[in-house]
Amino acid sequence: MGELLGNLGVGFLNALGPLNFLMIVAGLAIGIVAGALPGITMLNAIVLVLPFTYLMGIVPALLLMIGVYCGGVFGGSITGILFNIPGDPMNVPTTWEGYRLNRQGKTQYALGLAIMSSAFGGLVSALFLAFFAPPFAKFALGFSTVEFFSVVVFGLASVSVLGQHSMAAALVSLFTGMFLGTIGTEAQYGVERFVFDVPFLKTGVDFVTVLIGLFAIGEVLDQIAGTAEPAAHVNTRAVPRLPLLDLWPLRWPLARGTAVGIAVGGLAGAGATVSSFVSYGLEKQISKEPERFGTGHAGGLVASESSVNGSTGGAMIHLLTLGIPGSAATAVMMGAFLIHGIQPGPLLFTKQPEQVYTIVAGMVLANVVMIALGFVAALSFATLMKVPAAILNTFIVVFCFIGAFALRNDMADVWLTMLFGVAGFFMRRWDLPIPPLVMGIILGPMAEGYFLTSMVANGNDLTVFATRPVSAIVLALAVALLVWPVAKRMRRRTT
């Protein structure tokens, strides 16, 4: 313990060095802005900064990327709360509650909650990484694709009950998304599905085109058509306040969200998106007032936002102790390690403690600095609310098309984005919820891959999902999540 604290102390001193600290701040700023902009995801930003890290040492390189990572997973919630356009898929549940709060005139409250719960989740997960990484990693290895499949199924189940009135509409949307996810070359046997000999369809439909099409372009079209509901009282002076006292009544959602974030980020290695949906679904199930979810429920916002940043520490445990990237973001960081000739893995903590603990300490610092930077960013983006809609919408559309084109340097993705934009417009008209579709295309292929691998590894025995305890518990929770609203409605009908 003493040695650990000593290492961590040295780590903090190093991380506070001018270059390292500058990298953390720069990374956070890049991450928050990229996360907030529709069409530019946190992942884009990490990939973009990677070449700049070639010339640095591994520590500043990693700190820059960690800054982008921590800031990026949070940034999308700003535009989600202010404009109903989540910058990244993991901020969708936050948008669901936060935008409602914004429309009720509680913009400052919503932004403040998002900043504080993100920073809290990230901070706790970074401390968890500092103190428990090696034993947790050993524990995490006990989980296989069977458990990963169950967690993703829970994510899918929670999407379908995500604060809507009609479960049927949610399921239609979810299955449409899952269908879109099957397009392209299947990952195990290389079977081409729904490709129709169109070359660009062979690599599938990128979820980013769906995300920005449905959310951003759809929202813009909706505003042009003048059907977007007017706000109760738009608060253009949306200075977020730091709701330290407001957090106390929300301490349990905050704790649960953080725990789910660390667990899903570290165990399943499924990353921020899955943990945000799992946490939201779990919170709704536990909450005493599930019917208020989707109408601006602070607990739902806090739970999802803290789990998003909670997952960052979990994913870093996987990377630093096992050399196994659990999320797309840590995969790029792995690339940075390899470029510097370091194989992250079991020896990193013992052979290069100074470097590792500087990275860990940097992550702790990043989450503290994020409170200030998140505040500034929220303030700047809030002033955009004063910009006339015509101008703002033009910029949103431009960013979306840049983001879509940048996916593969292919105009086809821009056309797809436009197509999904029109679809998003009609889905709003027909009361079809959008989040389930986006989650379907992200989680569907993950579930399929984990399922098929589990089947090959277990001799096509379907019972493994029930006989492995963790998987059984998670699947039971998923079933409960789906059956609960139906059962309640039926009971109401009979009495």
Add this chain to the structure above:
Amino acid sequence: MTRIVVALLLALALVSGVVAQEKYPSRPIDVICTWGTGGGADAMARQISTLAQPVLGVALPVSNVPGASGNTGMAQLLAAKPDGYTVATFIQDTLMTLPMGLARYKVDDFEWVTRTQVADSFLFVKSDGPFKTVQELFKHAQANPGKLRVAGTGFGTVDDVSVRVLEKKGYKMTMVPYPKPGERYASTLGGHSEALYEQAGDVLQYLKAGQLKPLVIFAEKRHPAFADVPTSKELGIDLTLPQFRGIVAKKGTPPERVKALGDAIKKSMDTPQWKKFADDWYMSPDSYMGPETFGKWVAAEVDTLDRLVKEFGLRK
């Protein structure tokens, strides 16, 4: 009508002018890594990307497109323009899908730019697991056909073929495909698969940490760094499918651009950084093949693999 003709002619002149004058490369070259992060193909792609950047004067961003034994990334390469601005990694595992009938392209669909690496494959097990020698592993496989799981890259790959050849010799095991290297290693370290088919450099950190150990090398001769590890040949299994990795472009890429790419990669491979990387990853010293020879070698290799597939009746 005349206006349209004039416009077309102008457009044509503009396009041809651009093509004639454009200096290659004048913008970043996309490198598609057909496997996930953290494995051998990824490390190779990123080394080339870093080392070739000063030579070519443009960035070579690497994007990982794993899936279908590398063929998802191949589909992306073949969907791009053959202008030399998109290249991809190509490894033996993906080549194996050609004779196995899982690939949707031919050897002729690519410009074979450079072979960068050749390395032998091993079967690894957990150090604290039940198997101390390859004989114990094979004996267990014989007694419990299909029960032992080998983590590999994907169906139709060298990993798959090796496991199936072992099956024909009486050691039936199940190959579980994990296109992402991290998932592959985690499954063996976590005991979700009993063995791992891999090259030594890819799992170096687990070897050094004493978490994994090699049981058998699929080669003619023992490897000097692993002198006590028996070869497949010693065990009477005539199966040597060394892993190769290289860089390919789409067919139709202008020859001078293929040459420019090949020269840049050659220069990258002559640097001390690359030499150290190749040594660290236990690469064969005569791995290099340029654009002139790589394609011919691959064509011959496919014929060899074809014969192997027929001999063992592997293709359904």
